[in-house]
Amino acid sequence: MKFETKAIWVGQAADEATGATIVPIYQTSTFTQEEVNKHKGYEYSRVGNPTRSALDACLASLEEGKYGLTFSSGLAAEHAIMSMLKPGDHVIVPEDMYGGTYRLIKEIFEPFNIKFSFTDFTDLKVIGNEFLPSTKMVWIETPTNPTLKIFDIRAISELSHRHDALVVVDNTFLSPFFQKPLLLGADIVVHSTTKYINGHSDIIGGAVVLNDKGLYDKIHLVQKSVGAVPSPFDSWLTLRGVKTLAVRMRQHEENAFKVAMFLQKQSNVQEVFFPGLETHPGHEIAKKQMTGFGGVVSFKLKGGLSECNVFFKKLKIFQLADSLGGIESLANYSAMMTHDYFPKELREKIGVTDNLIRLSIGIEHIDDLLDDLKNALV
Numbered sequence: 001m002k003f004e005t006k007a008i009w010v011g012q013a014a015d016e017a018t019g020a021t022i023v024p025i026y027q028t029s030t031f032t033q034e035e036v037n038k039h040k041g042y043e044y045s046r047v048g049n050p051t052r053s054a055l056d057a058c059l060a061s062l063e064e065g066k067y068g069l070t071f072s073s074g075l076a077a078e079h080a081i082m083s084m085l086k087p088g089d090h091v092i093v094p095e096d097m098y099g100g101t102y103r104l105i106k107e108i109f110e111p112f113n114i115k116f117s118f119t120d121f122t123d124l125k126v127i128g129n130e131f132l133p134s135t136k137m138v139w140i141e142t143p144t145n146p147t148l149k150i151f152d153i154r155a156i157s158e159l160s161h162r163h164d165a166l167v168v169v170d171n172t173f174l175s176p177f178f179q180k181p182l183l184l185g186a187d188i189v190v191h192s193t194t195k196y197i198n199g200h201s202d203i204i205g206g207a208v209v210l211n212d213k214g215l216y217d218k219i220h221l222v223q224k225s226v227g228a229v230p231s232p233f234d235s236w237l238t239l240r241g242v243k244t245l246a247v248r249m250r251q252h253e254e255n256a257f258k259v260a261m262f263l264q265k266q267s268n269v270q271e272v273f274f275p276g277l278e279t280h281p282g283h284e285i286a287k288k289q290m291t292g293f294g295g296v297v298s299f300k301l302k303g304g305l306s307e308c309n310v311f312f313k314k315l316k317i318f319q320l321a322d323s324l325g326g327i328e329s330l331a332n333y334s335a336m337m338t339h340d341y342f343p344k345e346l347r348e349k350i351g352v353t354d355n356l357i358r359l360s361i362g363i364e365h366i367d368d369l370l371d372d373l374k375n376a377l378v
Contacts, residue, residue: 298357
């Protein structure tokens, strides 16, 4: 079954009770049992809900995985994965990563004596030098947020498995339509479903997909113990969104290519970041492990905060806001939004400078998007 068909039908057969073609919203907290310990597969919606189960199955299928678990946010999904770690364990992570993940590490897990090495993931030798006997996990985010660095999933996975470390890949920026980390050697894939998977900026959610039953059981235990689960309605909205994922991703990418090429020609644009450009340092790896380049374009404007603010105020279609991956186009000032928690020195080291702007390219007509950028750059 092809991707587009799976997105519409896997986990989403007609409802057995009523014949409803679309999965119903099972807006219930509890389920009536026939007798003690005899039920129809569901007891309490924190542990499992039919609408959420449909989404779990669908996302697992799209990522070519056996097991899926959806959460109340992407960070809740990340928290559940890292909760498998114990005091004294060591994790290798990219120094260039999402600000929320960095905060989760610093505020929640490091105080429990879990060690993290922030590393340059563009260099396999550097990664290799970070392994310790206590290394249990390697965390990959590719493309990175917001500088769109590309890391070689297969090579890092092979290296990590030689050291018996689990490999986790944050696949939020590409979605399973453009990248399937499990097929490249990763053990666990994590998503913020808030972004491309839902695609309409109307829910907060997360997901974990994997193939190992033992790891699934551990993460599910965390999920039902902590309770960071999506509501049935949010699960239903995400199911509705994912049905058009393939169509949307193609348009996001088509528009992003044209925006990136436009920005390259502007005299007041210092540098453009988009893995689809042949000038991008990760372009060759991207071509090898991705089937498309995504819908995010970042660039550096000549100047600093004041020049960026002038640009933001002139925009009419692009909205200055956090998040990405929706049908609408957004602009983001990462230094003071997504990465405000990063120390300034680390921000600048990874390229999140005071003149960096991240664009989430929507599916509006490209002529209107280019006109909007042209007017804002004058």
